Amino acid sequence: MFNDLQAAHAWIELPARRDREVSHKTYPIARERRWREVNHHPEADITISQWEESRDTSSHEATTPENRYFVGIAMKTTRAKLTRDRQIIYDGTMPAGTLYVSAPSKPLRVQFQGPCAFLHVHIPADHFAAPAAEALHDLVLLRDPLAAELAKALIEHGDATDHEFARCVGQTLAMHLTRLEPPRAKVNALPKWRLRRVEQYIGDHFDRCISLSELANVAGLSRMHFAAQFRAATGYRPREYLLNHRIEHAKQMLATTGRPLAEIALAVGFSTQAHFSTVFKRISGQSPARWRLASKNERPATDVAPRRRPVSDNDWMVGAAA
Template sequence: MFTDLQAAHAWIDLQASPRDHQEHQAAQPIPRESGWRRVERGPNAAIEDITISRWEDVRDGSSHEATTPENNYFVGIALKTTRAKLTRDRQIIFDGTMPAGTLYVSAPSTPLRAQFQAPCAFLHFHIRADQFPAQSPVTDGLGDLVLLRDPLAAELAKALIEHGDAADRQFVRCIGQTLAMHLTRLEPPRARVNALPKWRLRRVEQHIADHFDRSISLSELASVAGLSRMHFAAQFRAATGYRPREYLLNHRIEHAKTLLATTGRPLAEIALAVGFSTQAHFSTVFKRISGQSPARWRLASNGERCEIEPLPRHRPAADRDWIASAAA
């Protein structure tokens, strides 16, 4: 839900000229990008060692290219689930479902092409290389790194989004430094597991989408993928960042959010509609994944829409299915 300060900014944007709007964006601690990875800077703005910006695109498909500056690392954290394909030159770095909370890193002087097949929202961190510990061997592995489930990165992004325009530059810089330190302490997996092939993953995702309102066992999903339970579970987690059970629960909660936001159906009825046997279990899982009870989430969602709807042509609506699902 917008704070009073954020609502005031939205009103100011309506009255300001395009130039005033650009200067206002550049002055914000977390400016919105005018283009993918493109941050507008004021004429007298100093180049900072850590810059954080926000990128949103409501289109069902888009394509972008950018090269990371020679002295910077680029880090993206997904605020909502999307489908993406990341490539460098002719090498495919990632291709598939990118859950909310996904973190990916591009090393200095590295070109990256991104194709999104669904609406997307990201926080982008532009971090100078000297913000990482000197002579750290871990930074050698940061290029083309994609982590589909990073709880700490999800929490850092959540903190920034919750503060919004009220965040000061010192707070933003502290979050960026924490992320840089976190990246250097990541431990590579001891044993590499091949990700579930895309065609198998899509069959499983479609099966879950068609039958999430009933009980689905691990054996059933493994059978859909054509693998043993053990191999399926490991490969599914490598492809999505989620255990099959976690993925199913997140899918149910995302569908429940749609029903909460667009209908007045009772919570008990929504719980049954998305596959939970009791309202109590539904509420417990919903709060664990989203950070709020279903009733509170519905109130916040309805209030958010009321504040945003009078200004649809001037300020995009805030995402309702943002990063909380990645912090489970």
């Protein structure tokens, strides 16, 4: 089965051999006089154009036609700020290969801070079903390998490119866009002072039921915001972190005491020895009994944070019943 990049080469290889004999009159890539200004032929399916700006600073504005999506692919690195009204869509460096998409009927303003070169692809809206179309509104992807490869293929063929070749490349790009997963919004890490409060609370109460809502209240945030920011700060979901804290505390007891496993399980917040053993082995790679035996010879250090990230469970709640 082809991946996206293999599929792109398969689509474009055959027409490319034939296109070298085509006259310049068939060259299908228009050069824009103004940013995103291109005449769409009534019978055209996918329209492709080039935009180049040699000035160090420039500003432009355009509105996507009501029946098309606009796709821009950066051919060289530049810095750009995309805005709509007072909303900032993107502000930063756009490496070569950056792909961004604007939905139909949407105005967009750009400020370039440096020379730039883009390949613009104008795709009819009926190429995208509703679920895929919703994910393409103001989508910005840095370094999209397939988009960069397709744009490079078109530019390198230059005047040898014909309409059929360009159409194949455009259709491959359209299929690629329908399969993209929108990037997750960037989440700020939980501030250190909030994190310290949560860690202290877990350290004081790990041996009993602690819910996500309880930890969120300690941090002074909603459940959703707390969970996302905690994971951004620690790399763990709150539930994973609590389980690991329990296991690390259990390791200390296994290494320094002769208490039975059932007692240790209850002491660190598990309701049964069986579940304690299951979680312990998943996180540590050994059963509690084997770990205790090995610790008598090696005495491994028991850090608060585990050396490897554990597999997460599905439930958010961790309590005595867990």
